Amino acid sequence: MAEALPGDRLRPHVKAHKCTELARLQHRLGHRNFTCATIREMEGMAAAGLGDDLLLANEVLDTRRLGRLVRRGARVTVAVDSPATIEAAAAGGVREVLIDVNIGLRRCGCDPDQAGALADAAKAAGLEVRGVMGYEGHVVGFESRVERTRKMETCMTLLASAHEAVGGPVRSGGGTGTYDLNTGATEIQAGSYALMDTAYGRLGLPFEPALSILATVISVRPGRWAVADCGLKALGMDHGLPSLADGGTVHRCSDEHVVFSPPDGGHQPAVGDRVRVLPAHVDPTVAYHDAFHLVEGDEVVDRWPIDLRGW
Amino acid sequence: MAEALPGDRLRPHVKAHKCTELARLQHRLGHRNFTCATIREMEGMAAAGLGDDLLLANEVLDTRRLGRLVRRGARVTVAVDSPATIEAAAAGGVREVLIDVNIGLRRCGCDPDQAGALADAAKAAGLEVRGVMGYEGHVVGFESRVERTRKMETCMTLLASAHEAVGGPVRSGGGTGTYDLNTGATEIQAGSYALMDTAYGRLGLPFEPALSILATVISVRPGRWAVADCGLKALGMDHGLPSLADGGTVHRCSDEHVVFSPPDGGHQPAVGDRVRVLPAHVDPTVAYHDAFHLVEGDEVVDRWPIDLRGW
Numbered sequence: 171m172a173e174a175l176p177g178d179r180l181r182p183h184v185k186a187h188k189c190t191e192l193a194r195l196q197h198r199l200g201h202r203n204f205t206c207a208t209i210r211e212m213e214g215m216a217a218a219g220l221g222d223d224l225l226l227a228n229e230v231l232d233t234r235r236l237g238r239l240v241r242r243g244a245r246v247t248v249a250v251d252s253p254a255t256i257e258a259a260a261a262g263g264v265r266e267v268l269i270d271v272n273i274g275l276r277r278c279g280c281d282p283d284q285a286g287a288l289a290d291a292a293k294a295a296g297l298e299v300r301g302v303m304g305y306e307g308h309v310v311g312f313e314s315r316v317e318r319t320r321k322m323e324t325c326m327t328l329l330a331s332a333h334e335a336v337g338g339p340v341r342s343g344g345g346t347g348t349y350d351l352n353t354g355a356t357e358i359q360a361g362s363y364a365l366m367d368t369a370y371g372r373l374g375l376p377f378e379p380a381l382s383i384l385a386t387v388i389s390v391r392p393g394r395w396a397v398a399d400c401g402l403k404a405l406g407m408d409h410g411l412p413s414l415a416d417g418g419t420v421h422r423c424s425d426e427h428v429v430f431s432p433p434d435g436g437h438q439p440a441v442g443d444r445v446r447v448l449p450a451h452v453d454p455t456v457a458y459h460d461a462f463h464l465v466e467g468d469e470v471v472d473r474w475p476i477d478l479r480g481w
Numbered sequence: 482m483a484e485a486l487p488g489d490r491l492r493p494h495v496k497a498h499k500c501t502e503l504a505r506l507q508h509r510l511g512h513r514n515f516t517c518a519t520i521r522e523m524e525g526m527a528a529a530g531l532g533d534d535l536l537l538a539n540e541v542l543d544t545r546r547l548g549r550l551v552r553r554g555a556r557v558t559v560a561v562d563s564p565a566t567i568e569a570a571a572a573g574g575v576r577e578v579l580i581d582v583n584i585g586l587r588r589c590g591c592d593p594d595q596a597g598a599l600a601d602a603a604k605a606a607g608l609e610v611r612g613v614m615g616y617e618g619h620v621v622g623f624e625s626r627v628e629r630t631r632k633m634e635t636c637m638t639l640l641a642s643a644h645e646a647v648g649g650p651v652r653s654g655g656g657t658g659t660y661d662l663n664t665g666a667t668e669i670q671a672g673s674y675a676l677m678d679t680a681y682g683r684l685g686l687p688f689e690p691a692l693s694i695l696a697t698v699i700s701v702r703p704g705r706w707a708v709a710d711c712g713l714k715a716l717g718m719d720h721g722l723p724s725l726a727d728g729g730t731v732h733r734c735s736d737e738h739v740v741f742s743p744p745d746g747g748h749q750p751a752v753g754d755r756v757r758v759l760p761a762h763v764d765p766t767v768a769y770h771d772a773f774h775l776v777e778g779d780e781v782v783d784r785w786p787i788d789l790r791g792w
Contacts, residue, residue: 185736207737228737229699230710231753251700254752276732277740278700278708307735388540389562389589397589399541403768403790408718408734421587423719424618425496425764426518426539429588441565442542453736457714457769460791479714480771 171363171377172199174350181205181225181342183361186453188478189462190218192364205342205359209235214478216244223247225342227303227359229255229270229278237263249303251280253291260295267297268342271332273304273325282328286335301340304329305359310347313372319351326354346370346377367452369409381455381462382415382446385428387439394431396439400447401426406454415446482674482688483510485661492516492536492653494672497764499789500773501529503675516653516670520546525789527555534558536653538614538670540566540581540589548574560614562591564602571606578608579651582643584615584636593639597646612651615640616670621658624683630662637665657681657688678763680720692766692773693726693757696739698750705742707750711758712737717765726757 171180177200184193185207193204193215203223206212212224213235221244226236229251240246240263249270250256259267269288272279280288289299306325312318325343333341344358347370352358362370365381385400401423405412411420417433428447432439439445449455457479464472482491488511495504496518504515504526514534517523523535524546532555537547540562551557551574560581561567570578580599583590591599600610617636623629636654644652655669658681663669673681676692696711712734716723722731728744739758743750750756760766768790775783 228710229708229752231697231699252752255699272702276702276706277735277738386542388542388566391583395587397540399539402717402719402762402765406713406718407765408713424588427588441540441563451713454713454718 171349171360172196172201175358175360176200178203178357180349181223181357181359182364183207183227183345183359184211184215184478186361186456187364187462188456188476189474190214190220190477191474192462193218193220196364203357205361208478208481210480211478212236212239212244212246216242221245225249225268225303225359227268227270227305227342231255231258233258233262233264235262240265247300249278250288250292251278252288256288256292256295256297259292260297265298266300267292268300268303268340269332269336271302271304271329273306273328273343274309274321275305275307277305277307279304282332283335285332289336299336299338301338301342301356302329302333302336303340303342303359304332305343305345306348306352307345310345311369311373312347315351315374318348322348322351326352330354346375347373349375362452365452365456367409367455368413368448368450370452371448379448381452382448383412383455385445385447387441387443387445390439390441392438395421395429396432398428398430398445398447399426400428404455404458405447405449406451406457408454409450412450413448415448482660482671483507483512486669486671487511489514490668491660492534492668492670493675494518494538494656494670495522495526495789497672497767498675499767499787500785501525501531501788502785503773504529504531507675514668516672519789519792521791522789523547523550523555523557527553532556536560536579536614536670538579538581538616538653542566542569544569544573544575546573551576558611560589561599561603562589563599567599567603567606567608570603571608576609577611578603579611579614579653580643580647582613582615582640584617584639584654585620585632586616586618588616588618590615593643594646596643600647610647610649612649612653612667613640613644613647614651614653614670615643616654616656617659617663618656621656622680622684623658626662626685629659633659633662637663641665657686658684673763676763676767678720678766679724679759679761681763682759690759692763693759694723694766696756696758698752698754698756701750701752703749706732706740707743709739709741709756709758710737711739715766715769716758716760717762717768719765720761723761724759726759
């Protein structure tokens with residue numbers, strides 16, 4: 171990613187990995203600006219010395235904690251999409267904002283034709299408006315690159331029209347699924363690329379899956395199914411069932427179990443075997459865990475705390 | 482629940498609430514024996530002085546941590562369903578087991594006709610066999626009470642046949658959905674009843690929902706949709722989308738957002754409003770959070786750490 175989008179062309183989103191050690195690695199690769207989804211992520215990044223230029227790409231009302239970061243020297247920019255969030259930013263001591271524009275996701279963000287008026291309101295409240303952001307979250311997951319590209323164009327047109335009314339140097343957007351298609355953004359907020367998951371894995375992107383959960387087989391019904399000790403409390407399930415790195419079929423999960431069958435003709439699992447479980451969605455999976463264990467083959471070479479969890 | 486299943490007729494499952502303070506309340510209501518799903522839950526319960534009679538209703542191989550609890554005075558019983566798990570229990574210093582029987586769930590548990598041989602193997606390994614357990618997890622969720630009852634009967638027949646071959650005083654099973662239907666078990670392992678969720682809420686059980694997530698509305702598109710700040714990292718999603726306590730329609734969730742519409746003719750949400758979000762599945766929801774905030778109306782009267790998380 172650092173080759174495709176060097177330096178400030180990428181503003182890595184930390185919400186997928188929630189780990190300041192991993193952010194430090196991204197920083198060493200040239201990315202000094204980061205994207206966050208929560209106030210806690212902003213605080214943790216600033217405390218880790220990674221507060222050169224932090225964007226909270228989300229609307230918040232309780233901005234006092236952000237104002238504290240500003241007073242301590244972090245550069246803090248927050249997304250606003252309404253008079254109420256502009257007022258909160260100014261009242262909390264935030265100095266810089268982006269106007270968040272809805273470019274089709276139907277989540278946060280103002281209508282593109284309201285962006286200029288909101289920018290004027292923000293300036294009137296004493297805030298510096300750095301530009302606009304818009305996230306094409308409804309586009310990043312389409313498996314067809316052609317379809318992603320076509321839908322991306324509509325999004326970029328909307329964001330460009332808003333940007334024209336707002337001004338400022340920043341047009342922020344994009345994700346792992348559109349990192350090289352979103353040519354309209356000045357910076358890309360991709361995060362999942364660093365760890366990947368099976369949903370993004372279907373898109374044919376040049377990023378390898380790095381994250382798996384090592385589970386132990388605890389029960390076997392020979393020729394029928396096996397059970398490993400990794401379940402709903404270890405896996406984000408909104409994108410569906412996990413997969414197994416060595417193939418086979420996952421039938422279902424319960425709180426502490428994944429029930430699976432090995433691939434046809436594959437190794438028949440035995441109690442005590444280890445299996446690598448690949449999550450369908452990396453972000454809510456990571457949020458269940460205390461730490462990443464870095465491995466080379468079967469050897470654990472480091473442990474990185476997942477220290478940006480919570481709110 | 483304590484009225485329907487007093488004292489040792491209920492062995493509350495702590496996996497749903499993961500909170501020793503809530504377990505202490507169950508203890509004060511007369512339940513001295515508890516069910517756990519993880520070694521961490523066993524350790525936390527023992528450390529909280531709630532180790533009178535702890536059942537790990539799950540298969541484990543790394544039993545050394547359980548043996549340590551035994552040596553420190555906790556009563557520890559573990560489920561076994563294979564020669565490997567029996568061997569692990571004996572080697573780790575566990576003294577008491579239940580033979581885990583598959584009564585139709587297709588997860589862990591031996592075939593009912595293997596239970597007697599496994600009990601003999603456990604006794605030969607020096608373990609005391611307290612009886613059997615079997616969990617009808619494939620039955621507890623059926624909305625029709627008639628259907629739950631009918632399917633329950635098959636499960637009880639299977640568990641009884643296994644129990645006859647195994648012996649011992651304990652026949653453990655059941656859950657919140659079958660707490661009064663499973664008359665074949667000597668003790669019921671229900672846990673969800675204490676907090677409830679919308680999935681169990683559809684069953685017409687006499688338990689009220691106690692758990693909600695208080696979220697703040699951060700973005701509104703008047704007449705179209707609103708967004709509150711509670712998403713995939715605050716909600717177990719395997720049972721589907723959450724609901725709103727005040728009604729309306731939840732359209733979707735993303736990492737930190739729930740997108741919803743108010744009920745027809747209901748209060749139009751404004752930025753800053755609070756909404757109570759009800760999870761579809763309580764167990765993986767609780768596992769994302771640090772603490773319960775106990776409220777009377779809008780006043781927070783206590784904070785109970787969710788101290789049994791992790792593994």
